[in-house]
Amino acid sequence: MVMLVLVQHFFISRLVILHASPDLLAVFIAFISISIGQKTGTTYGFAAGLISGFFTGNIGLSALVGTVEGFSAGYFHVPDESHATWVKKRRMYYIAATTALLLGNLLQALLNDPLSLPLYVRLPEMVVIGTIMSMILGALMYKLVLNKLLKD
């Protein structure tokens, strides 16, 4: 997780388009939540937020965002005993990631304003563009790594 935080902070967060950047951590938290469960996802989200906040200097907000992302994604948890098809698992993964990202970015946009942008600029940029960029990254992650883990 620390590695992921470092990659997110030093590489991925530099891909900025209109003040928004992809969020690898949110995708990871969503994946943990749907594959392991809401409780674990929430804990992972909180921990990831704490570590991330250590680097960004906004520990409380990062932890809150991570917690909300983990908790919200946990509603789409697919238990092992459900014997769900991989198509359903994939669908759940995308829904969970999108929900977590939308809520996380919304929270960030509402509570964090380092550039002093007006809310009507911050909300569409961070929520819409940030979520789209993160989902593109999430899809890539799914194609490359996560689908194998989910199938297992």
Add this chain to the structure above:
Amino acid sequence: MLSLFRFIAKHIAYLYFLLYCGISILLMQLQRKETLDAIRQRGLAMNASVAEQLSNFTGLFTLRQDNEQLLLQNARLFSQVMRQKQELSDAKAMQAASSEAPAWARQFKLARIVDRRFSATDNMVVIDAGSRQGVTTDMTVLTPDGLVGRVIEVSENYAKILPVINKNFMVSVVSDSTRTLGLLSWQNGDERIAHMEHVPVSSPLKVGEQITTSDYSTFAIRGVPVGRVVRISKDKLFCNIDIRLAVDFSSLSYVLVSPAKPSREKIEIMNGDTGRKGQ
């Protein structure tokens, strides 16, 4: 009690969520507290350190491009410095030339030397003032130190000067204390030494006397310093007199052009009588 445990077990995720949210909000509230601030600062320091290392590493890939940009920037700055230095020295020289000039010279036009040929046979100066600036032929050109020459050709913005150190240049001069008259000319050789001719051996002229332009000149106003007598040797009828010129032509960059000219009527009558060219 059992039902409470059941409730907790059933809603454990919510409890976790509430607990984490509570801690997060508490952390947000305590953001400015010393301990948290110290952690935050340490995090930022680590962040900056890693970012610096990364930036150093990625900088290696753009080194060539950065170097080219720096070279370009250097060239731009260098040309700017050169231009500013030149402007500064021009302004200083202009200020010096006008402040050092005597009061009677204030009406003179200030001009910059834009070209000059000081060869053994052909010494010529071009200044950046011409007919537009009111310069006409036969005007006297001087500096606060003394006589430089005479305007011989004028275009709209430039004028050609025949300097004292030209073999075709001649001017009527007079010494300041003994009032000895003569004709100043320059032959090839030392650019600081001119000669005073037509001074009879009986003349009381002494070494060290200052020489100025006389009333007999056809172009120069009288009283312009020309130089100082440095050597007198007597020949059969006339003296050989060396005059050390007042103007240092080697470091000449600004000159004054005198708008005053001797009376045309006087020149006409002098030329009519003697048939000689301007001196």
